[in-house]
Amino acid sequence: MTIPPQALFSQLLIGLINGSFYALLSLGLAIIFGLLNVINFAHGALYTTGAFVAWFLLQYAGLGYWPSLVVAPLVVGLFGVLLERTMLQRLAKLDPLYGLLLTFGVALVIQGLFRIQFGSSGQPYEIPDALKGATDVGFMVLPNYRAWVIVFSVLVCSATWYVIERTKLGSYLRAATENPVLVRAFGINVPRLVTLTYGAGVGLAALAGVLAAPIYRVSPLMGADQIIVVFAVVVIGGMGSILGSIVSGFSLGLIEGLTKVFYPEASDTVLFVLMALVLVFKPAGLFGRVT
C-alpha cells in the first residue's frame, strides 16, 4: 500500500502526541528509579488519580482545567509523599522486588476503588474553552488541545531535565544517587530529598493524567492501559536515565504511530518487540550507564 506524504505527516504528528504522554510518564518513573531504586508500579494508578482529582475539582469545587493543572499534581504529590514516608521507606534496604510488589498492590487498590465507585466507562471531561477547536496545518486538521499537549510536555520535560542536570539541587540528587552516605556526611538531609523526589515523580504522573483527561475519558483503567507500555519505554531508554526516558518516550510514540499505518494489528506489540531487542543487545538500555 502506498501512503501519501500528507497522511504520513499527520500520523507522525499523532505519534508525537502519544509520545508526549509516554515521555511525561516515563520521566517520572526514571526519576523515581534513579534515586529510590523503586520500580513504581503505582505510576499508572497515580496518573489515573491525577485525572480523577481534576474531575473532582471541576465537579465539587468548580475549579476548571487550568487550576487543576497545578492543584492535581500537588495533591497527588502529597499523597506520594505520604506513601513514601509510611510504606516505601521501610522497604528501602530490601531488594527492589519488594518495592515493585508494594506499588503493584497500591495500584490495584486505587484502581479497584475508582472502579467500584465510578464504573469502568469513565466520566466525561471537557476540553477547556481556550483550546477548543482545531487548526488546519496544511497536511491535517490538528485539534488545538493536542498541539498544546505536545508543547506543554516538551516544556515540562526540558525543565525537569534542566533541574536535574544543571542546577545545584539536581547535583545533590545525582550525588545522593551515587553515594547517599557521603552526601549525608556533607549535611544534606537525604531521606527528605528522597521523599520529595518521589513526590515530584508522582506529581509528574498526575500532571500527565490532567493533560489526558480531556482527550480520553477519566476512567479507572486509563492508567492500567498505559503503564505497561511506559515501562517498556523506560527499559528501552535505560532505567533511571532522564534524557533516555524523554527521548525514547517521544521516539517510541513516533514508531508506534508508524506501525498503526503500515501494520495496525501489531501496534500494541511493536514496543515490546523493540524492548526485547534492546534487552538482548544493550541490556542497560539505549541511554543507560554501562559499567
Place this chain on the structure above:
Amino acid sequence: MNQRETTTRPALRALACIAIAALLSSAGGVGCKKDSAGGAGPAGSTTTESAKIAGNAIRIGVLTDTSGLYADLAGQGSVVAAKMAVEDFGGKVGDQPVEVVFSDHQNKPDVGSNVARQWLDVDKVDAVVDVPTSSVALAVSEIVKQKNKVLLASGPGSSELTGKQCSPNTVHWTYDTYALANGTGNALVKTGGDTWFFLTADYAFGQALEKDTSAVVTASGGKVLGSVKHPLNASDFSSFLLQAQSSKAKVIGLANAGGDTINAIKSASEFGIVKGGQKLAGLLVFISDVHALGLKTAQGLDLTEAFYWDRDDMTRAFSKRFAEKHKGAMPTMVQAGVYSSVLHYLKAVKELKSAADGKAVVAKMEELPTDDPLFGKGTIRKDGRKIHPMYLYEVKAPGDSKGPWDYYKLVREIPAAEAFRPLEQSECPLVKK
C-alpha cells in the same frame, strides 16, 4: 569502582524484574487488576456465598467482565439482573433452591474457559449466563456443549454463535452482529450513506460485525472502501480515524464496543470528522456508553438496541427496581437480556423438573414461547437464536433530554420477523437436515 558496581547490579536485577512483570501483565492483558481473580484461579473468584448448601441446588453462573472495558454494560449489573430473575421466580424450582455465582473472565478466552470448566466439573453449575466478548463466548459454548449444560449468551455479539458454530446447548438471547448490521447499517445506507470505512476491533466480535455490516451495505447497493483493525482496548484512536478520514467514505463504521467505541467517538469529535461531512456509525452502542460520552458528544448517533428502559410501563418498573440495586444506573440491553434469559431458563427447568440434561433444557426452552416484561413475547429458533423486535434509536440532543438516562428517541421498530438472520440463510448444522 566498587560503588559503581553495587549501584548497577540492582539496576540490572530491577530490569529483569520489570521484564518479568511486563510479560506477566501483558500476558494477563490490559492491566494488573485481574490477578485478584485470575491469579487465584477460578475457584478463588467464584463468589459462592452459599456454595456449601445442598448439592441439589440449581446453580447459575454469571460469567462476565467485572473489571475491564465491558464492566459497565455487563459486569456486576448482569449479576444483579440474574439475582432479580431468580428472586422474581421465587428463588426455587420445585424444592430445589436456585443460586447465583459469578466470576470475571477478563475478556480472555483462556480464563473464561478455565472458569467454565471449573464451574461445570467441580462447582456443579447448571447454566452459564451472559459472557460478553464473543471470543470468550465461542470458547465457552464449546465447553458447555461437551459437558451438556446450558449457555445463555446475552453479552456477546458474534452471529457465529448461531451460525457455523451453533450448539444445541446454547441460546443467544439479546442481539447479534447480524441484527446490528441490519438495523443501523440498513438505516444509514437508506439515508444516503453508501460508502463505508470500518474501524474494527481485532477479534471475533469486531470481525463478525464488519462482515455482517459489509454484507448489508453491499446488498443495499453501497460500497465498502476499506477497513483498519485496531487492538481490543486501544487507548488512542486518532491514528485510525485519520485513516478513515482519508478514505473519504461517507460513513465510518465503528465495529467495536464499550470503551473502544467511546474513545473513538470522542476523538472523532475532536478531529472534526463529523463536521468534515463524514458520518459516524456506532454499530454497537450501549446506553452505558452514551451515559459516559455525555449527550453533547453522542447526540445524533443512530443505534440499534433490543431494550431501552423507558420503552413502556413494564420496562420502566423493572429498570427502577434494577437501578435501586445498581447504584442508580439503568440496565443495558445485555443486563436486561440476562434477566429475561434466566427467567425463561428456570421456566423450562420447572417443566422438565430437572436441570441435569442441558440439551433437553434448551429443547424445552425452544418449545416454550418466551414471554417476559422486558422483551415481550418471542420464540427461540432451532439454531439457538432468540427472536424479538429490535429498535432503531437516535440519541437525543442535550436540550431534548429531561435528565440523566433520558437519552433515546425511537426512530423505528424493527419487527421480530426482520430483525434477525433468516433461518434459510443460516449456516448452522442443526438447521440443515
